[in-house]
Amino acid sequence: MSKVKIFSGTGSLYLAEKIAKEYGKPLGEIVLERFSDGEISTYFKESVRGCDVFLISSTIPPSDNLLELLLMIDAAKRASAKYVTAAIPYYGYARQDRKDKPRVCIAAKLVANLLSASGADRIMTCDLHAGQIQGFFDVPVDHLSGSYVFVPYLQSLNLENLIFASPDVGGTKRTLAYARHFGVDMVICDKHRLRANEIASLQVIGDVEGMDVVLVDDLIDTGGTIAKASIEIMNKGAKSVRAICTHPVLSGKAYENIENSALTELVVTDTLPLKYESSKIKVLSVAELFANGIRKTHSNESISSLFIH
Numbered sequence: 001m002s003k004v005k006i007f008s009g010t011g012s013l014y015l016a017e018k019i020a021k022e023y024g025k026p027l028g029e030i031v032l033e034r035f036s037d038g039e040i041s042t043y044f045k046e047s048v049r050g051c052d053v054f055l056i057s058s059t060i061p062p063s064d065n066l067l068e069l070l071l072m073i074d075a076a077k078r079a080s081a082k083y084v085t086a087a088i089p090y091y092g093y094a095r096q097d098r099k100d101k102p103r104v105c106i107a108a109k110l111v112a113n114l115l116s117a118s119g120a121d122r123i124m125t126c127d128l129h130a131g132q133i134q135g136f137f138d139v140p141v142d143h144l145s146g147s148y149v150f151v152p153y154l155q156s157l158n159l160e161n162l163i164f165a166s167p168d169v170g171g172t173k174r175t176l177a178y179a180r181h182f183g184v185d186m187v188i189c190d191k192h193r194l195r196a197n198e199i200a201s202l203q204v205i206g207d208v209e210g211m212d213v214v215l216v217d218d219l220i221d222t223g224g225t226i227a228k229a230s231i232e233i234m235n236k237g238a239k240s241v242r243a244i245c246t247h248p249v250l251s252g253k254a255y256e257n258i259e260n261s262a263l264t265e266l267v268v269t270d271t272l273p274l275k276y277e278s279s280k281i282k283v284l285s286v287a288e289l290f291a292n293g294i295r296k297t298h299s300n301e302s303i304s305s306l307f308i309h
Helices: 010-023 064-078 107-118 131-136 147-157 169-182 224-235 254-259 287-298
Strands: 004-008 030-034 040-044 052-056 083-088 122-126 141-144 162-166 186-195 198-205 212-220 240-248 266-269 281-284
Touching: 004 010, 004 287, 010 052, 010 064, 010 287, 040 064, 052 064, 052 287, 064 083, 064 107, 083 287, 107 131, 122 287, 131 141, 141 287, 147 169, 147 240, 147 266, 147 281, 147 287, 162 169, 169 186, 169 212, 186 224, 198 224, 212 224, 224 240, 224 254
Parallel strands: 004 052, 052 083, 083 122, 122 141, 162 186, 162 212, 212 240, 240 266, 266 281
Antiparallel strands: 030 040, 186 198
């Protein structure tokens, strides 16, 4: 069987080190250099000929992190790697997955094309903004789920009157999966936006009085929706409200919004690094999840055991 070699882009080094440790081997050596004008150059300091290469890099701003990943894939293919998997814990361009107004790009599809064109044989990612984005790729996609870490954590809390809530109509399917697993009900927060990242109104559909509410989302950006939803839920008589969000984008006034919200805690993963610490934010690691994904992919095993059914 071919050797596994794991490498990391600049922005995801903090997570790649943990994944490599969980897998049981050190990160491979790669050089990511810049010319004086900012142009990126990359090369492997060790042979990858005939190896199964896993390249770990989220699309963390700036876009240089995406370009790094494309260059690493190309370098691995040109160095005769047997199989190249782009492990993208956070696939940020997934939010631009359709034409919601005239004359806009569909960035999720464009980035998928770029990854395929660069030579990626497989994609491994976690909690895409919409599951159907897997269809944008012409190569296999291992779509891992944050439920791998969230479900055990929620079980450890032993919440007496658990109920799940979707912060918007679009997240209903994701929230319903958690509700069915725990055998409890769910409610929906119906929101209306004036423009991107700005909510005009929000109302809670369903009864949350006396309940321990858990909001479920794939990512949290400015935190406006989650903060407003938490306040509305508490106003409806809930006992407590917390949120689980896989990707902590946390831009703009996100930290301020979280601190001023009614959330008991915001539980996120380390697919993205936190910019600041907050007493309300708890981070769970997906390192074991990705390490197991790499292990099963390399040995041609099913990854279904990594999902909460």
